[in-house]
Amino acid sequence: MTECWLDLAENEPFGLATLPYGVIAHGNGQPQPAVRIGDVAVPLRSATAALLPGCAELFAGACLDAFLAAGPAVWSEVRAAVTSWLGDERHRPVIEPLLIPLTDARTVLPFTVADYVDFYASENHASNVGRIFRPGSEPLTPNWKHLPIGYHGRAGTVVVSGTDITRPQGQRKVGEAIEFGPSLRLDIEAEVGFVVGVGSTLGSSVPIASFADHVFGVVLLNDWSARDLQAWEYVPLGPFLGKSFATSISGWITPLSALAHARVPAVERNPAPLPYLDDTGDSWNLALELTVSLNGEVLSRPPFATMYWTAAQMLAHLTVNGASLRTGDLYGSGTVSGPDPDQRGSLLELSWGGAEPFTLSDGSPRCFLDNGDEVVITAAAPGPGGGRVTIDEVRGRIAGAD
Incomplete structure (x- = not known):
């Protein structure tokens, strides 16, 4: 591997193999x-x-x-x-x-965000959320293993890492009363985001084999979520004000070409996907290892390789109806969660909907975010020669509501 003439540390996370x-x-x-x-x-x-x-x-x-x-x-x-x-x-x-x-x-912010779509591609996360909100029922909805579920977010509220996040306000249901005020259940979603470079024409679709012809690279993404606002508003049309107030992304985009050594086989899928989602022999599953920290303390380490749907399948589904792509389109993977309790990518899961508070090192029990909290999500992946490629962090601090 080529050596850099700069005086870099032996394990420099942003070396020649990365170049974001x-x-x-x-x-x-x-x-x-x-x-x-x-x-x-x-x-x-x-x-x-x-x-x-x-x-x-x-x-x-x-x-x-x-x-x-x-x-x-x-x-x-x-x-x-x-x-x-x-x-x-x-x-x-x-x-x-x-x-x-x-x-x-x-x-x-390194590019103009054209459109923003967020998916729900982790079976572990979707199953946990189903068990939290629908106890005693099937955790996954009947369509979940047939298509990558997603929703359209708000491109204008995507912000670069380091931007303070104002606590959102809105309606929430408390008992039988409907109240207005700041969210009391403010959460994170540890995700990987994909940045589209080359667009497509309206009426066409992008097959899995053309994924790398359109997607330039990846960022880490935190889709901040007001769970109390979301729970009241989402039936029947899905996320709205509980999600649209802010989405943070890394300031540096890691190109797909830096992740060639991070590609791993897809997880087993049952039932087999329909032909347009069949990625047999061309999986874009990536062995990214995320770390979620709250005020400097590691909470979880979600593994991206456990995701059920890959970024190439998400793009294929996003465009299969003929929807066009534009330069600067951004789409998120949805919360990355592994099978173990210490691999969950949201506070909703870590506290099991607030019913099982987690304890910080200072002994304080926590469920959701307080004002002044700072969340940092980092990630790394296998690189050439047994080295590591680092994905730039995404960081955000919670400010009080205006």
Whole structure:
């Protein structure tokens, strides 16, 4: 594997095998696209102007939209070029003076979110939620193993990691009374998000085999959820105000090409999916290992490899009716939960709907989020040569309601 001429730690989580893309604001300048290596960023506007002028126009703006829309051939060309710039000493005199320390910059939302869809693809999570809300009944609805269930969210409230989350207000049912006020059961959902680069035309569909032709990369995603608002409003049309107030994503997008060593076989499915969802021999199941922390204390470690439906199946289902894709479409996996209690990706599950509070290290019992709480979700995956690829964290702190 190519070695970087930068002085990186032996186990650097953002080494040459990762190279995620983001947008940074530095000083008083316009936000600019960049690639992360270690604790510095390579500004792509100036780097491509000097060393890859044919792609310089893609990074002239303040977001990654043009680059995302350029497609897989260009994605590969730019990744190969950046790898060469950082791995070949001959490029050091040009690249090193351009590097921006991340301590001197802040990340901004890296792309324009066109549409946002959230799925419900973990059998463990869906079964837990079914048991919590429908005790004594079948935990899964009859359609669950036939199609990836999802809902359309609100693109305008997707925010970058580090943005404070205002506690939402709305209606909630307390006993027989209907009250209005701040959510008292504010929750998280630890998810993986997928960023669409290349769109599709209305009336067409995207088969599983074309997944990597359209999806550029992954982020971590926290779909904040007001469980009390959601419980009152969701019948019969599903999530609305209990979800639409905020969704946080990583500031750096890890390209699919960095996750080649993370692909693993799909879980066993019964019944067999319909042909358009059949991913036999072409599974995009990924061995991502998530960690959920509350105020610096690890609560759970959800394994993404246990997901029932993969990102390629979600995209195939999302478009099978002819719905078009646009550059910047974002879709989430739904809460990632494993089979064990310490692998649950939501506080709803960890506290079993509030009936079984979990205890923090200071001895305090908790069920849902308090004002001032900070949630951080991280993830890593197998990389080349037995190494690891890190997915950029998603972080958010709860502020009081306005």
